[in-house]
Amino acid sequence: MRAAIYFTPPRDAALTKLAASWFGRDAFARVQNKAPDPSIAPFITAPSRYGFHATLKAPWRLRPDVSLDEVDQHLASFCAGRRGVMINALSLALLDDFYALVPEQETPALRELERDTLTSFDVFRAPPTPEEIARRRPESLTERQLRYLKAWGYPFVLDEFRFHMTLTNAMRLACDAKRVGAALRSHFASALGAPLLIDGLALFIEPAPGHAFHIHACHRFSGGDDTTPRASHV
Template identity: 35%
Template sequence: MCARYALYYAPAPTDPLWALAAAWLGRDPEADAAVAQPDLPDIAAVTAEPRLYGFHATLKPPMRLRDGAGRDDLLAVARAIAAAAPAFDLPPLEVAAPHGFLALRESRPCPPLQALADAAVAWADPLRAPPDAAELARRRGSGLPPAAEANLRRWGYPYVFATWFFHLTLTRRLSSAEHALYRPAAEAHFADVLALPRRVSEICLFAQPTPGAAFILDARISLAG
């Protein structure tokens, strides 16, 4: 059985960002294949965590499915979400450092993006199995603000709805010295594609086949128009 599923945004395979991101992280999650990384010190270690999840922005965070629910149930929900959500343009991207890690973020607010994430969280939640004690402890870490704690209790994840933010993760959390190395490298690596016109026209179902395994892009679901 599959350990976890998630609903993500991922660039279209024809978008040059997709290939550049696979190279940066060292893995293409759609082909489930390793990709040569840039020649940077310790790049494999710095990108190990985001490589496991595949290049993406979270809509519905990874979850185990409740008893009696399966992949096809979640795929049906994803199709319903997509049918109700018109395609839209993503603002230009930029390299940012939220919470100490590097990520690509939108350069200005994008209400349709927030609406898509909100729908993914709410519509797919009836299929979610409750997190166990170990997962709750890991999510809490050294503590959560009250709103994030409330989300964790209700939705199984701290950063949803008002606390959600769009980000395509590039690294683990970095030290100051690592930021000085990797941020300019990321800006150079992605420089030619961040401002390209980019249409959000699908959501993606990602699957983690077994605990600890890398996530695989299982299905792309087209939005309505």
């Protein structure tokens, strides 16, 4: 089993429903909602399996002496001490070769959230195996990315972090990128240019290698006050 700390909008949010319709599955429900558009299906296999999210702590194997409950309890405490981060407007971007929803303008608060999540949960991570390192294609990474991979088990952290919510696989052909990009702009039209509040984090799990990720629990930020953090176990 692997765990990950992701942001995803609430279960009943319009953006969650748009993403579930695009992927054909909802990570909250743990089931395939419907068959995706057959013309789109070949381009969404990877992000559909991972579920709609933005990565704050990339998937990791738990140390043998760590339980999922410990991680969940730590996430509840972590979220209880934080305030929300507002993204003023979302846009659609082609990042290298895949499409994602990204902030029109990143803020220091997003980078701070990523850094704090990365460092706070690393204590639960088992060291990556040589096979796991190899899957990150270290030969293609920059020197800094390689250092981060060795230190944190993932290369795109800290200075390499960019908040994004992945919507497609890598687009190999320009004609496919153009066609899928047009479909995305139409499908997510109501979300583009709209604000998005980062108001909590979710614990996603991959039950077994290659299985679809699903949401184990969500915890909303409660601003560091004395109220009990709102949690949702699914």
